[in-house]
Amino acid sequence: MKSFSLSQAVSILSLLNLGASTLLLDFDAQRGDNPSILGLLNLEQARGDSISANTKDLYIKLDKDPKGVQAAHVHRKAGYIRAEYHSLKDKTKEDTSYFIGYTFSLGTITHNLVVWQWKEYKNAAAQNVPLNLEFNNDVLELIYEAPGTNSKKVAKWGKKLQTGVTYRVGIVINTSTTDGALQFYWNGVRQTLNDNGTATKTLKGVFWAGQSDPKFGAYRGEETVIDTYIYKVQIGTKLDDIRDAAGIGSDPSPSTTLATVTTTAKPPTTTCSWEGHCIGAPCKDENDCSDDFVCKSGSCAKP
Structure with missing residues (x-):
């Protein structure tokens, strides 16, 4: 396996940010885009009980949110476990930086509901879901699973959310297996993460165990009816690619590299x-x- 230092990751990522880029994925409900642009539709009534197409009880379709704004409407009947789109299936690669922007709102908030996953499919290092966004009661947490721990979840960030509010997320992931790194933006602002008691703007870790792909929608939290709304998803190779979906302003202040920055802020x-x-x-x-x-x-x- 190729050795890849953090300094190399920074250098390569900087070059990517200076050059032209083509979005790897660009979904905008306001344009009338079909949600199928997001990738492979994953619907399950129960874990492992797949449904091949939308039904009245389980679907992701172009619709409108309660305020009349066009969106990909994610709906699950109570007791149903999964309505997600699997994006970039089998296309993500090692030693690469991915920039992900995600604009969404929630019609339902419930414990254990997952609205985004960075899911591992080969799982060569006992790392089932390296990253996800999952609710702990009404607090949305950014969860990390380290290699070798499989389902052992560690919260790196959290924020109390409300229904009916539009949120914008930016996620920057470097997939080096030796010097991987993560940055996280919330409503356009780069967030401080908890690195085992140390506050940091860049979390070092391993976020790749053979084939990790992003998923958008609703997973778990199956005790109640779920409705969420996806307005925009952008995935690219530089920060400029996702400024719209992530809510990042056009000023040059947000970081465009994965250089480590620590702060003295008190961790959770x-x-x-x-x-x-x-x-x-x-x-x-x-x-x-x-x-x-x-x-x-x-x-x-x-x-």
Whole structure:
């Protein structure tokens, strides 16, 4: 496997930002784009129980949100588990930087609902979902799974959200297996992430275990009816490619490289590695509990 230093990643990424770029994916509901532009439709009533096309109870289709704004409407009946688009299927590569912009709103907020995944398909390093955006009650968290941990989730950022509000996300991922890096923008502002107790603007890690692809929509949180709305998705090779979907202004202040920047901001205080999933937190099974805790009588507890 090719050795790839962070300095090399920065250099290459800088060159990418200076050159011309073609968007790898560009969906805009306001243009009337068919949601199929987003990729492969994944619909499941139950885990592993796939449905091949939209139904009245499970779909992603061009529609309007409750305010009359055109959007890709993601709908799931209570008890149904998945309505997602799998983007860039089998097209992402190692040692590459991906810039992802995502504009969406929520008709429903519920515990464990996942609205975006960076999903691993070959899983050569026991790293099922390197990154996702998942709700911990009404707090949307950016979750990281390190190689070798598979389903052990660690929250790196979180924010309390509301229904009916349009949000814009920017995610920058470098897929080096030796010096991978992550930057995260929320409504156009680059965020501070929690790196095991240290606040940082660039999270070092491994976000690639053979084939990691982005997914957009709604997964888990199946206890209730789900409605979410996707307005715009852009994926490219430089920051300028996603400024619109990520809400990043045209000024030059946002970073366009993956250089490490640390701050003195106080990181979130947690009592375990996955805040809100510690001892005493509500759970359905052990996947809802942090560290080595188990689910006993509906609450996370020591084994």
